[in-house]
Amino acid sequence: MIGGQNGKAIKLKKEVRWIFFDAGGVLFDTPVKLGERVQEFLVKKGFSLSEIEKSIIAAKGIQTPFVTSFQEEEDFYKRFYGTMARELGDEALGDELFSETHYAAHCELYPEVIPVLEELSRNYELAVISNAMPSMDQVFSRLGIRHYFKTIILSAFVHTEKPDPAIYQKALDCMNAKGEESVFIDDKLINIEGAGRSGIKGFHLDRSGMDLAALLIKYNLLQKNLSG
Numbered sequence: 001m002i003g004g005q006n007g008k009a010i011k012l013k014k015e016v017r018w019i020f021f022d023a024g025g026v027l028f029d030t031p032v033k034l035g036e037r038v039q040e041f042l043v044k045k046g047f048s049l050s051e052i053e054k055s056i057i058a059a060k061g062i063q064t065p066f067v068t069s070f071q072e073e074e075d076f077y078k079r080f081y082g083t084m085a086r087e088l089g090d091e092a093l094g095d096e097l098f099s100e101t102h103y104a105a106h107c108e109l110y111p112e113v114i115p116v117l118e119e120l121s122r123n124y125e126l127a128v129i130s131n132a133m134p135s136m137d138q139v140f141s142r143l144g145i146r147h148y149f150k151t152i153i154l155s156a157f158v159h160t161e162k163p164d165p166a167i168y169q170k171a172l173d174c175m176n177a178k179g180e181e182s183v184f185i186d187d188k189l190i191n192i193e194g195a196g197r198s199g200i201k202g203f204h205l206d207r208s209g210m211d212l213a214a215l216l217i218k219y220n221l222l223q224k225n226l227s228g
Contacts, residue, residue, distance in 0.1 A: 042088070
C-alpha cells in the first residue's frame, strides 16, 4: 500500500482506469447491527434479554453454508430464525424475524457515496467485488446506485470469495481491465492483501479516520471534497 504524509494527495505510479469497491462498510452499511435489530424486535414482543440471548446462541450453532442462490439463502435464514423462534417457544416468529430484521432491508448509504460515485463515473469505470449472499444484489437497486457500476461481483454468484485471487481475476475479466491500472477499496486488510496478490493496488478504508471521499482525495483519484 502507498502511504501519505501531511494530508497531501498521492500520485499513483500507473494511470488508473478502473476502480473496484467492496460494498458493506465502504458504500453502505446497516446502522443498527443484526443483534440489535433482533433484540429490539423481540423486546417489543415481550421477551426478556436473557431469553433473547439464549435464542441467539442457539441459532449461532447452525453452521453457515456457502450460499449460492436466493433459495439457499432463504432456506438458511429460515433455519436460523426458526431455531430462535423454537427456543423462544413461538415458531410463528421465525418468518417475522426473517422479514423484519434481514440485512438487505436495513442497509443505508454512507452520506458521501452518491456524490463520489457521480464524480468518479465521469473518469473511471467502476465495479464491485463483495463477499455477500444473493440478497445483497437487491441493495444496489434499492439504494439507487446500480447504474454507476459496470459489473457487480458477489461471492455467492461466482462461488469464491475474497481474499481468493480467483474473485479478483473474475472481476478484472468481467471489466476487461488490467490489474496494474486498477485499484480496489475495502474496509478489511485481508482483502486488500488478496487484491495485491492479484496485481491490483489496494487501499484500506478505515472509517474511524476518514470517509470514502477523503481516501480517494488522498490517492489523487478525486479532486474535490465531496464528503457528506
